[in-house]
Amino acid sequence: xxxxxxxxxxxxxxxxxxxxxxxxxxxxxxxxxxxxxxxxxxxxxxxxxxxxxxxxxxxxxxxxxxxxxxxxxxxxxxxxxxxxxxxxxxxxxxxxxxxxxxxxxxxxxxxxxxxxxxxxxxxxxxxxxxxxxxxxxxxxxxxxxxxxxxxxxxxxxxxxxxxxxxxxxxxxxxxxxxxxxxxxxxxxxxxxxxxxxxxxxxxxxxxxxxxxxxxxxxxxxxxxxxxxxxxxxxxxxxxxxxxxxxxxxxxxxxxxxxxxxxxxxxxxxxxxxxxxxxxxxxxxxxxxxxxxxxxxxxxxxxxxxxxxxxxxxxxxxxxxxxxxxxxxxxxxxxxxxxxxxxxxxxxxxxxxxxxxxxxxxxxxxxxxxxxxxxxxxxxxxxxxxxxxxxxxxxxxxxxxxxxxxxxxxxxxxxxxxxxxxxxxxxxxxxxxxxxxxxxxxxxxxxxxxxxxxxxxxxxxxxxxxxxxxxxxxxxxxxxxx
Numbered sequence: 001x002x003x004x005x006x007x008x009x010x011x012x013x014x015x016x017x018x019x020x021x022x023x024x025x026x027x028x029x030x031x032x033x034x035x036x037x038x039x040x041x042x043x044x045x046x047x048x049x050x051x052x053x054x055x056x057x058x059x060x061x062x063x064x065x066x067x068x069x070x071x072x073x074x075x076x077x078x079x080x081x082x083x084x085x086x087x088x089x090x091x092x093x094x095x096x097x098x099x100x101x102x103x104x105x106x107x108x109x110x111x112x113x114x115x116x117x118x119x120x121x122x123x124x125x126x127x128x129x130x131x132x133x134x135x136x137x138x139x140x141x142x143x144x145x146x147x148x149x150x151x152x153x154x155x156x157x158x159x160x161x162x163x164x165x166x167x168x169x170x171x172x173x174x175x176x177x178x179x180x181x182x183x184x185x186x187x188x189x190x191x192x193x194x195x196x197x198x199x200x201x202x203x204x205x206x207x208x209x210x211x212x213x214x215x216x217x218x219x220x221x222x223x224x225x226x227x228x229x230x231x232x233x234x235x236x237x238x239x240x241x242x243x244x245x246x247x248x249x250x251x252x253x254x255x256x257x258x259x260x261x262x263x264x265x266x267x268x269x270x271x272x273x274x275x276x277x278x279x280x281x282x283x284x285x286x287x288x289x290x291x292x293x294x295x296x297x298x299x300x301x302x303x304x305x306x307x308x309x310x311x312x313x314x315x316x317x318x319x320x321x322x323x324x325x326x327x328x329x330x331x332x333x334x335x336x337x338x339x340x341x342x343x344x345x346x347x348x349x350x351x352x353x354x355x356x357x358x359x360x361x362x363x364x365x366x367x368x369x370x371x372x373x374x375x376x377x378x379x380x381x382x383x384x385x386x387x388x389x390x391x392x393x394x395x396x397x398x399x400x401x402x403x404x405x406x407x408x409x410x411x412x413x414x415x416x417x418x419x420x421x422x423x424x425x426x427x428x429x430x431x432x433x434x435x436x437x438x439x440x441x442x443x444x445x446x447x448x449x450x451x452x453x454x455x456x457x458x459x460x461x462x463x464x465x466x467x468x469x470x471x472x473x474x475x476x477x478x479x480x481x
Contacts, residue, residue: 053156054078057145060160060207064168067206069273073171076164077144086148087131094123105320109357112368112430113325113333114394115246126247129239133251135159138166140176161207165200173279182282187326190254191283198258198289199275201226202266205259216263217271223260230256246332253328257289264292286328287350301352304371304425307443309356312436316361325353330372337390346386349379351424365415367431369440374424380406384421387428391417401434409434422446 057078065072081089094103103123110116136147136159145163147156169175175196182188202216209215216222230252240248265278288295309319325333331347338346351373358367374380384406391408392398395417398410409418415431427446429437441447 053080056157057160060157061164063207064161064164067203067272068168070168070172076167079146080149081146082149083131086134090127090130105357108320108366112357112366114336115332116244132239136163138163140170158204158208162200162204165203185324187286187324188284191286191289194254194258194289195278195282197254199262201255201259202262217266222263223256226256226259249332261289261292286326290327304352304354304373306354306356306371312439312443313358317358319356319358322356325355337393342386349374349383351375365431370428372426377424380421380424383426387419391419
């Protein structure tokens, strides 16, 4: 999945740990529905003094060392940070984390898939959002742990438990190179991020439940509890309310899905003492995170290869990136246009995918290629039907060129849109023309079934923009060679 967030602890999830600690939850039943206390984000929240902070951090580090069965190897640098310092840190981290070309390609891909509106100020919005939401962070490059200085003293310890889990993991598994070893596969890297954030969140819950002598292994499904608490907090945050749904989902995915994955692993093994096995044999897809049973069974996606696009792209066009969306990414795309229920139903049919995003020289047009393999041949018909419905909502003004039981091609004000399914694979191309689609099929060794490109072309309709509440279609207009 296209990754837009880094690794840090957010205030919404801090609230969950605080509530659990206050409620003394009984693992045999769901916790009582109470109001979640506002735990962070206030400029006037009292911060602990530096000596108290340092002493508390040392105490929590020792406790997390015992919980995780990871003896401390070396001391840590620790500090409190202001909002301005955190904002500056995030800006610098973003520059170091991704090359500008990759950040740009990701943004165009998100627009093309319809996950963010065209022209949305993604980078500046994320900086503002995360400056508000970050409660603490462990930096594996500098080996430093810090906490936002506006977090109240009683809430700092859960943040410490989360971030010091990262610090201990780093001493044993070198988490930064471990996570980046999945590159250039974005979906596999998201899976590793979910391991890191989800296990740290589960460890935080074990820490706050110590007085009750409970642990996440005794709960039936901690993801339900996390979702219940964060949903209440989301409604209170004005920045999150402004965010496109995908951004809200992507903020929580590594924590919620990763915590569920961790819980299932801990239940299937003897506890934290066995968690080293996940670092030695990391999940390779978000599908394995969403369905831990597939991880346990060793079910892995077989890679899909797209052809070299340079010889078949129109003159002046440039490929920006090729990557993997994954089951989680497919789920988000379907959810955006067809809703939660259809996304939950359709996305588990994912078996593998590959997408490519290209751009015209004037940067006004984009071309999206998305090739998806389904789990079983019998899944293909249903996927074609539902994805056709998705494309109709994405491109409300379209004119049919060809429509068959497993193939459609439309002219839109944003280029030619084609969806074709064969056996267990489906291919969508958005923002091209019919001639490019034929060249792509030939390069992929898929025999063409659409009328020859010399046939009379239908005039492109005048584009009709969706209502302001709808997600604007991705950029792109008909292109020619």
